[in-house]
Amino acid sequence: MKNYDLYATMGTGFEAVVAKELQNLGYNTTTENGRVFFKGNIGDIIKTNINLRTADRIKILLKEFKALDFETLYDQIFNYDWAQLLPVDAKFPVSGRSVKSKLHSEPDIQSIVKKAIVDKMTQQYHRRGFLPETGNLYHLDIYINKDIARISLDTTGESLFKRGYRVEHGGAPLKENFAAGLLKLTPYNGTHPLIDPFTGSGTLAIEAALIARNIAPGLWRNFAFNNFDWVDNNLYKQEIENAKSKISKNHAPIIASDIDQSILEIAKVNANNAGVLDDIRFKQVAIKDFATDLTNGIIIANPPYGQRLKDKTSARKIYQEMGNVLGNLSSFNQYYLTSDVEFEKYFGKVANKKRKLFNGNIRTDFYQYWHTKK
Numbered sequence: 001m002k003n004y005d006l007y008a009t010m011g012t013g014f015e016a017v018v019a020k021e022l023q024n025l026g027y028n029t030t031t032e033n034g035r036v037f038f039k040g041n042i043g044d045i046i047k048t049n050i051n052l053r054t055a056d057r058i059k060i061l062l063k064e065f066k067a068l069d070f071e072t073l074y075d076q077i078f079n080y081d082w083a084q085l086l087p088v089d090a091k092f093p094v095s096g097r098s099v100k101s102k103l104h105s106e107p108d109i110q111s112i113v114k115k116a117i118v119d120k121m122t123q124q125y126h127r128r129g130f131l132p133e134t135g136n137l138y139h140l141d142i143y144i145n146k147d148i149a150r151i152s153l154d155t156t157g158e159s160l161f162k163r164g165y166r167v168e169h170g171g172a173p174l175k176e177n178f179a180a181g182l183l184k185l186t187p188y189n190g191t192h193p194l195i196d197p198f199t200g201s202g203t204l205a206i207e208a209a210l211i212a213r214n215i216a217p218g219l220w221r222n223f224a225f226n227n228f229d230w231v232d233n234n235l236y237k238q239e240i241e242n243a244k245s246k247i248s249k250n251h252a253p254i255i256a257s258d259i260d261q262s263i264l265e266i267a268k269v270n271a272n273n274a275g276v277l278d279d280i281r282f283k284q285v286a287i288k289d290f291a292t293d294l295t296n297g298i299i300i301a302n303p304p305y306g307q308r309l310k311d312k313t314s315a316r317k318i319y320q321e322m323g324n325v326l327g328n329l330s331s332f333n334q335y336y337l338t339s340d341v342e343f344e345k346y347f348g349k350v351a352n353k354k355r356k357l358f359n360g361n362i363r364t365d366f367y368q369y370w371h372t373k374k
C-alpha cells in the first residue's frame with residue numbers, strides 16, 4: 001500500500017495531546033503550530049480518523065514547494081499526477097490561505113491552483129477543457145506560509161468533533177474533541193471516579209466514558225475517505241471491527257450533575273446515542289447542594305462563564321458556592337474552564353496551574369487544582 005505524508009490538525013494548545021494520541025497508536029510524529037505530522041497508508045488514514053479523540057482533521061500532504069510567483073505555483077501544481085488521486089468526475093473545491101508570503105491574494109492562489117489541476121486532468125483524461133465535477137467530493141487546500149506552499153487533501157469531511165452522538169439544542173455545549181482534549185490534559189483513564197457537576201448536555205462525562213471504555217470516537221459517523229474511489233471499504237469495516245473489539249467494560253464511577261433537569265434529559269439522549277448511558281450516573285442537583293462519598297478522583301467542569309455583564313454576578317456566586325462545596329474535596333484533582341479571569345478569587349483558592357485555551361473564539365483558562373489529601 002502506498003505510504004503518504006499525513007498530518008492531523010487541531011485547536012491551538014492541543015498539539016502535544018494529539019501527538020501523544022498518535023504515538024500511542026504507534027506513529028512517529030513531528031509537531032508544528034496546529035499540525036502534527038506522521039506517515040501512513042490508507043489503513044492509517046482510516047485508523048486515525050476513527051480513533052483520534054482530540055484532532056479536527058486528518059489530511060494528506062500531497063506536495064510541498066517554494067512558491068514566490070504564480071508561474072511556479074501553477075507549474076508545481078500542474079506537475080502533480082492528479083489523475084491517480086482524482087477520478088474524472090471528482091468534485092474538488094480548493095480553499096486557499098496565505099500567511100507572511102509573497103503570494104498573498106487568497107482568491108488568486110485558489111483559482112491558479114484550481115486551473116492548474118483542471119488543465120492537468122483534462123490532459124490526463126483526454127477531455128477538452130471540461131470536467132463534470134458531478135462525482136464524489138475531494139476537498140483540497142493550498143496553504144502558503146512564508147513562501148512555502150503545501151497542497152493537501154482532507155480525508156475527514158465534517159470535522160472530527162462531530163462524533164454523531166449529539167442531538168442539537170440551544171445551549172452552549174463544548175465541542176466533543178475539545179472536551180476530550182480537556183480530559184487528556186488530566187490524568188484521567190477511567191481507573192478513578194470522575195465528576196462533572198455542571199454537565200449540561202453531558203459532553204465531558206460522555207467523552208470520559210468513551211475514554212474509560214476505550215470506545216473509539218469515530219464509530220458512528222462517515223468520513224470523506226468513505227467516498228474516495230481508491231479506498232477499499234473492507235479496510236474501513238476491518239478498522240471499525242478492530243476498534244469495537246477493544247471496547248472494555250469496567251471503570252470507576254462517572255457522575256454528571258446539573259441544576260437543570262431538562263438539559264439532563266438531553267445529556268441522557270446523547271449518552272444513549274454514544275452507547276454509554278449505563279456508564280454515567282446523572283443527577284439533578286444545584287452546586288450548593290452537591291455532595292459525594294467518592295474519593296481520589298477528578299472533578300472537571302465548565303461552569304457558567306457569565307460572558308454577558310448581567311450574568312457575571314450570578315456566575316461569580318456559583319464560583320463561591322463551588323469553593324464552599326468542592327473546595328473541601330481535597331482528595332480530588334480539580335479542573336475548571338472559564339473565561340472569568342477572576343475565577344480564583346471567587347472560588348477562594350489560587351490554582352496550581354492555569355492553561356490558556358480557546359473554547360471556540362472565547363479565551364478561557366483551564367484552572368487546575370491538585371489534590372492535597374490521598
Ligand SMILES: C[S@@+](CC[C@H](N)C(=O)[O-])C[C@H]1O[C@@H](n2cnc3c(N)ncnc32)[C@H](O)[C@@H]1O
Nearest residue numbers: 173174198199200201203258259260286287304
Ligand atoms: C457552560 S454549561 C456546561 C456545558 C457542558 N459542558 C456541555 O458540554 O454541554 C453550564 C451548565 O451549568 C448549569 N448550571 C448553572 N447554574 C448551576 C448551579 N447553580 N448548579 C449546577 N449547575 C448549574 C447549567 O444548567 C449549564 O448546563
